[in-house]
Amino acid sequence: MRNPEPDSPVLSIGGRLPGAASGAPITRLFESLRPDLVRFAHWLARDRALAEDIVQESLLRAWRYRDALKDPAAARPWLLTIVRREHARMYERKRLELVPLEDIADTYADPKAADTEDDLFALRHGIMRLPLEYREPLVLQVLGGFSTEEIAQELQLSSTAVLTRLFRARNKLRVLCGMAGVPDGAGSEAGQP
Amino acid sequence: MNCEQARLLIGADPRSSAAQLAAHLGVCPACTQLREEMLAFETRIERALQQPPDLARVRSRRQLPQWREWALAASVLVGLAAVLGLWLLRPSDTLAHDIVAHVQHEPDSWLSAHEVNAQGIGDALHGAGVALDLTSDKITYAQSCWFHGHYVPHLVVQTAQGPATVLILRHEQVPGARSFHEAGLNGVIVPAAAGRGSIAVLAHGAGVEAVAHQMQQDVRWLPEPP
Numbered sequence: 211m212r213n214p215e216p217d218s219p220v221l222s223i224g225g226r227l228p229g230a231a232s233g234a235p236i237t238r239l240f241e242s243l244r245p246d247l248v249r250f251a252h253w254l255a256r257d258r259a260l261a262e263d264i265v266q267e268s269l270l271r272a273w274r275y276r277d278a279l280k281d282p283a284a285a286r287p288w289l290l291t292i293v294r295r296e297h298a299r300m301y302e303r304k305r306l307e308l309v310p311l312e313d314i315a316d317t318y319a320d321p322k323a324a325d326t327e328d329d330l331f332a333l334r335h336g337i338m339r340l341p342l343e344y345r346e347p348l349v350l351q352v353l354g355g356f357s358t359e360e361i362a363q364e365l366q367l368s369s370t371a372v373l374t375r376l377f378r379a380r381n382k383l384r385v386l387c388g389m390a391g392v393p394d395g396a397g398s399e400a401g402q403p
Numbered sequence: 404m405n406c407e408q409a410r411l412l413i414g415a416d417p418r419s420s421a422a423q424l425a426a427h428l429g430v431c432p433a434c435t436q437l438r439e440e441m442l443a444f445e446t447r448i449e450r451a452l453q454q455p456p457d458l459a460r461v462r463s464r465r466q467l468p469q470w471r472e473w474a475l476a477a478s479v480l481v482g483l484a485a486v487l488g489l490w491l492l493r494p495s496d497t498l499a500h501d502i503v504a505h506v507q508h509e510p511d512s513w514l515s516a517h518e519v520n521a522q523g524i525g526d527a528l529h530g531a532g533v534a535l536d537l538t539s540d541k542i543t544y545a546q547s548c549w550f551h552g553h554y555v556p557h558l559v560v561q562t563a564q565g566p567a568t569v570l571i572l573r574h575e576q577v578p579g580a581r582s583f584h585e586a587g588l589n590g591v592i593v594p595a596a597a598g599r600g601s602i603a604v605l606a607h608g609a610g611v612e613a614v615a616h617q618m619q620q621d622v623r624w625l626p627e628p629p
Contacts, residue, residue, distance in 0.1 A: 252455040333451040353452050358416060377414035384444065392414050
């Protein structure tokens with residue numbers, strides 16, 4: 211399922227992929243996945259503009275090393291992995307300007323709320339408030355469709371550690387939404403490779 | 404698989420189809436109920452993740468309703484007015500502070516209920532070169548006190564609002580009336596009508612301005628002793 215992600219940097223070429231004008235199939239495939247990638251990056255970076263930058267860099271990188279994509283059907287997880295790593299690289303390269311939590315986190319839901327737009331609104335902001343260590347595996351699992359083992363490999367964690375983080379992420383969201391927390395018998399995140 | 408392991412797996416991956424979990428759910432109603440809850444919650448999480456938050460909506464939500472903005476502005480103005488009022492009512496200078504200190508130093512002056520006779524009032528006024536056209540107000544305390552290097556009449560006048568202390572300050576000039584509030588006392592210092600000197604009135608309650616105004620009319624300066 212996985213394709214190796216190249217490490218070499220690529221140059222920005224003005225917001226469009228090479229070959230976009232000519233309608234190359236690989237470019238069309240990448241562009242068709244762009245909304246998913248931006249959504250994924252947005253959840254990681256918590257900022258739309260930054261997410262756009264991350265995706266642009268990721269698509270350029272992917273296009274440059276498109277020959278590494280052996281199976282077009284695996285393009286989505288391959289690109290999501292590149293986006294995740296590009297996001298991590300951005301944090302390593304520079305200290306990002308953080309979005310103030312109060313701007314994204316007017317979050318506490320009305321415990322009485324049903325599954326309404328307001329409820330979703332609170333839940334979205336609850337997810338945004340999760341620390342990256344919880345938010346990232348949750349987004350990889352739910353949005354990306356990655357298995358526990360794949361997330362563990364990507365994050366260089368043990369499967370147990372990933373399960374623990376996923377459990378705690380959902381538990382925090384439950385509490386945030388006024389539900390009872392599930393007793394945490396997960397213990398520590400042992401077994402990290 | 405025991406309940407603890409099942410809870411961890413359900414919480415981490417509600418859609419897990421692991422055989423061990425399925426076997427446990429077959430015999431554990433509590434974990435089955437938890438899984439149903441988590442599956443319902445998972446649907447909400449999936450829906451929530453389809454659309455990252457719109458920060459503009461958050462900011463608009465964070466804006467206060469208009470009436471609350473006005474209320475906030477009004478409360479700020481009230482606060483500023485209160486601060487300004489306290490600033491204006493503070494002892495305006497050492498004179499006001501010293502007057503308050505002097506009155507507090509003679510607390511018995513407030514307690515007297517007996518009207519001082521004309522002789523007693525005359526004795527208090529004489530040394531300061533002051534004459535007083537007595538009004539209907541009852542004077543229950545009259546002393547000549549040493550204040551700022553001079554003897555000054557120290558009177559307590561009974562009014563409808565309670566006792567009020569009056570200090571007649573022939574040697575203290577003030578450019579205009581000024582009020583102050585200190586140590587629970589309301590005070591005012593006004594220029595004497597005779598063109599020099601001043602009159603200070605203090606009370607625990609209201610009405611000091613009225614007493615001061617009355618005193619401005621009643622006080623006369625006598626020729627200073629050589």
